[in-house]
Amino acid sequence: MALDIMTRFYTCLNYPLLDKLRALTTIIDQSSPSKDLQAIFPQLINNIFASSFSNGWGLRSVSWDTDRYEYELLISFLEPQGPMFRLCYKLLLDPQLKYNLPLSSLPMELQMTLERGRCPQFYMDMLTTDQQSLNAVALALNPFDFYIFNFALHLVSYSPNKSSWENCAYFALACDYLMHFLPSDPNAPVLPHIPNYSGKVHMAAPLQTANRPFSQHSPSLLIIPDLPGISNQHTPPQNQTRNEVWRSETVLQVFIDVWMSVEQFNARNIEMYQKNYINANSSPERVRTVRVLVKHIHSFSAKHLSDPACRSDGLRTYARQLMCARAYHYIKHMVSTWPLDASFRLVMELWLSLIQPWRYTDNAINQDRFPQRNNNQEEGSTHAALDASFTQYIAENFPAYTCILQLVLPRFMVLDLTSYKNAVMLFRLGKVFSQQHLVPILKGLEKAIIENNSGFYASPESSFNTSALDSSFSYNGMALHKWVAIARQALSELNMSPNFEYEPIWTEYKKQHSLDFVKKIYAAKLASEKHLEELEKRMNQQHKGLWASFKHWLMLNPEDEDSQALEECKKVPNYLNATMHFFADIFGLQESSLVPLDPVAEDITEHSSFANQTQFSQSITNKLRGKSRSITYMGDPDLMPIATYESTILVRMLYQIASRLNEVYQDEFTNLWNRNDFWGHVAREILQQPCTVHSYARDATNHQNIVSQNLPARLSLRKLGSQAFVFWVVVGYLFLRIFYSASGVFYIFILFIMWACLVLTKATCKKLGIMRV
Template identity: 30%
Template sequence: MMPAIPPENILNRVLLVLRYPPVERVHELIMLMDRCSLRELQEIFPHIVHCIFGVNGNPLGWGLRTTTPESGINVYKALEQFFGMCGTWMCVCHRLLTEQAKFDIDISLLPGKMVTMLQTGQSPLFYADLLNIDPQTHQLVSLSLNSFDFYMVHFVLHGLQPLHSIDPVAMQIHNTRSKTVYLLLVSEYLNNFLPLFPDARIEPSYLGAQGIKAPQPLPTQSLQPLGQPSYIKIPSSYRNGNSSGGGSGGPGGGNISPQSTSASVTAARNYTWRSESVLHFFSDIWLRYDVETEHHLPGSDWVRAVRTLVKQIHFFASAAQADHGSLCSLRKLSLIIVKGRIYAFLSGLIDRWPLDSSLLVVLELWLSYIQPWRYTMATLNSRVSSHSYKPAITSAYDAFIMDNLIVYTHVFMQLLPHFGRLDYTVYRNCLMLNRLAITFGDQDLVDRLLRFERLHSGNSYGFESPLRQTHLLNKSPPQSAQWSSMPKLFSDIMRMEMENFLFVISMARNQVLREVSRLRMEILEKQRLEGFLKNFLHRMWHEPSQDETLLADVSRVPEVLRQCIDYLCRSFHVDQANLSMHETLPEECISPPSILANNRSFFNTSDSLMDTSRLNPRHMSLNASNLTAAIDPALLPIQTGEITYLVRQLHTISNAINQKYKIQLQSCYERQDFLGSLTRQLLLAPMIEQWFDKRDGNTDIWERTVTARVSLRPLASMSVLSVVACFMVMAFVFLGSALKGLGILVALFMGYILLMALCWP
């Protein structure tokens, strides 16, 4: 048995271990915490939490939001196992619950809207016994949390760090939508504590009742609300302990004394209090983040995490009717909590999000919230058996659609101008519009929205208003009057707006069709000039050219845009015949000259979008002509006709050769004799590589000069390998040796290269 560490050295030992590399750090901490007493764990616990999430230090912390399987599979697995539901860290958090240990967190770490909610007393009963009030100033200074809640609050707050603005790795993850440890843990925690199935078991099992503490008195009078908060109503049965009672102060808390609580209710509260904590902390911290006033926007990985929260709450709430256990009340309350904040949150997010293809993450978040029928036990089982399953919108969802009507209609109207300014020569932007069109092309949904909008008075009861609408409509006395003054989605005004929008989409589609025709003509003309033999050999030995790849991508655009036009015309009763009138108009009437031809950025230096109200797709297309990216062909994404393993191995070998003989290769390439001509046939030509770098909403071009270099990537092509296999098989059959076939192929290739070097010096 290993000797115990003296108490006075335990903290120093932990601080030393926290400097180790990730895998070694996790391994040492596991052994260290196994040997610690509860008192020692209580001492080191907050220091470890602060280090994990970079509180008052490096914002990256342990790198939960930058570690992916691609960046390091060993580190990824070590962190996943350590922080997982049955991992060492969760066991430590629950071990400290038996001692009723409390840890304070300063309210300055919380989002401003949440602090305001707590200070004004407009908070659910959940927070009643968590508030620490300064006796001198009578102001809220901190929250007193148990070990589980202390970790969970820091975990949720970590997602708000704008890491993409300070770390290049986080920026890459932001753009590629990689799966980080943080996103994995978000999904795991929510699936566990907000389970879909009523009979699901919440891990780790926690049965002790020692963590139940006596209820604290309610906050001082200055923190009491003047009345019941309008945005949330907590059922009396819920407050009285049917679910989790007092929230986070322990497995119970609340306003019922332990003496009057039955053993069965106590056991139920022991089971559900963690679910209540997770629901409140994730919803209050993330959905109360003030996206309209904060200087930096969190990254798109955080928006994806919020979408995971929204989907899981839909799953959680959908089982309320089937759950007759202790989580039933919490399931019914979950959607009410989200509903009160989602509109202001989405509106602020859309207002400030950059106008590029990353807008898709915001669109997916909104579409997930407004389609609860996609997240039920029935749809989950149906998706397993059929990927094409489309759930029906039944009358059971009428109440949800009615309650969230402005989230459907006003957010759609807010998004429409943004979609009108996207560049639809980009296939990803077309797919984004297609997602929107398919959702609102569902006739069942459109019929309900039309019917409810006619019946609805515009009352916004239950919603927080975004700042932009508060400032715009602050002269309207009642809140319901504010919303009733907004245009309706199916009004005549909106139908005209939709017709103008679809006119722009139709114009963009015709422009893409002309571009497809032009590219095809250019490729055919180039092939005609090169001749049949060179084209045949080029197709056999080389990947498609950049023009051919571009043509393949652009060719998919017109059909996607046509489907979008069909869906939206049918939903908003727009006559498609009116959309073709621009074909008879002169070009200068369709799109005036670009006013931003010399500007390389669509965005200003702030996080807000510049004034692009006068831009149309033609403007954006002309402006984008200065933003063309040039990528090294050896670094293009792996194609479907390539073997992934070979591409990576051959790339490694090519890099080693290029780094070692970089000067010699460039020197041979520049020679004007036959050796130089031969080298130019074998090596990739020098180029200036250009790529886009997006920070704080700006789109800038970065450049790097690339010299002549070896690229063995064509050898990973399935077509090349097929030719090699055919030669070897034929040689084995007719000549008795497969190697002879390989030799013949190499000889033919060298002869071709020599011929090309002679003809094209």
């Protein structure tokens, strides 16, 4: 029987996905815990999370849109109570069973932290040291922890193929794990219940950071009964064990440490960086997954006061503290390194989710998990609003609001704000910071900090006794002076650079710079209005005349694309107008000071401190100021984004057919193209000419380089995917069918003959010199 399990396991790994999952489910459910199950578990993990060019399961490529059947199969097998976790819980019956995870497979930041011995208490009972060097070399993990680590690492691992990450299986599973192991409802237990597991030892309580009592002595410890097992007179003994929440603790700590790792490098570790990290920067799918994590932890932590006696109360309190510090450094790194394109909205939305916990007091990730059910629902729409209860959170995370804002604003100083996507991004930013109470609280905190600038690094206790703050720092009738020391400490703790000096936003010194920023928005508004007028005039001219009417009747013009561009252009002035008012209120500017400007606004960007603060080169700035009319698509013509006048399904199907034919007959196509006889002319009428395409690729230092690729002569069927072509083919078939009772085969034969005659005629004319080659 033992040999039979191993044989069945290795055999089923070669099956197609459907048969593989059925066979694995049978093996897991029908086998009792044994040494063989323990042996196949790490091999199964490696098979699931193998890279996409090997025999992995494709969690980041299988999506709801591309292959719904495989998507459902993967979800059902790997869901929190599916066969995979049933196997984990079977193996947990042996509390001594551990699997080693090398530290070298962890993100560099976490790896270096563990090697230096400055790791969180969560890892203390997991570290495995080398007997000779006494250095930490691996983590000894139980089956559940081993699976969660590998699942989290799969997102940050290098993936050579672009994944369909918008609705992929990995993203759905990440949402499921968060909702199951970190339930927003304090009374919802994590199922199944594991009462007898004793593989987790008690650990010291984590350090409280942001809201700990201020003292000149060492930081105090959290009183968290469920995390460390510390006794509490008011908590029943059965609620004190760590074993009741250890799965939630693992998911929380691992997801934050792995997904929010910051892969920074310098002259000392660049060699190690290049060796271990092919894809150093975060991918869009990773940023989107981190955002879901942030939103859910906000929802998870919001319930920590609802039932103080619940088992996970301490974990809920600790979760947001742990997340905010890591998210600040992660977002700060992303803002500094993300490319200057519209995809930056992913990073910005992540940041806006971090600084708006009041929007996610309920389970807010359902619409991310099930996007097809929430297409008409506005993202993050809740009735919760900012009130006095979030003042402490704002103070504890003061740098997340102000320091990152000063990194984000310079990006917009070098972007074309008349672009629809850029205008929407800036509008979202202004709308968030124009919420009632937010800027007044931030402005008051900043004012109190800079007024007592001489004591910026003084002890927090002395700041509480500052009479000036007691009398002056208030907002809306509420005394806020007690939060100043918290905000000051957050600045010093989150910005650990020894030469860090906070640069205020709401000062007279920055008023001119703020005015320049709002003027740039106003100039972009004028430019967008002018551009809208020109576009409307050009479209009106295109629809005039007999030939234009004829093309319109034949559906030869991509009107859908033009109409979409016109609709976006109409929205841009409205977005910029609202944004201008938002930032005028945020910076406390008088709108009467916004005099009409030249839409280009060259001098504004030149002399703005926002522009001078950036690390962008002046050449990039100059290129982005003006609208280049010579921008062309440099990639593979067959991989251009599908236009609205094309059939998505047909274009993709024709591309697959053409790709297969090119793969099989590539040599024949090349030889035909190079011939100078009649058949060479025929081939040049049918095939696409050789060309050189360019694409951008990041190297290990996160610099984008242009990579060139030579495409040989090849077959392209892209033109057959237009809706106009399909329409006239159908019309022709109906005509022959009604009047001549022609069959479909005969109609296809007629089309082929007509096409062949056209190609042969053109090839003959070019061969004889009648037409130009």
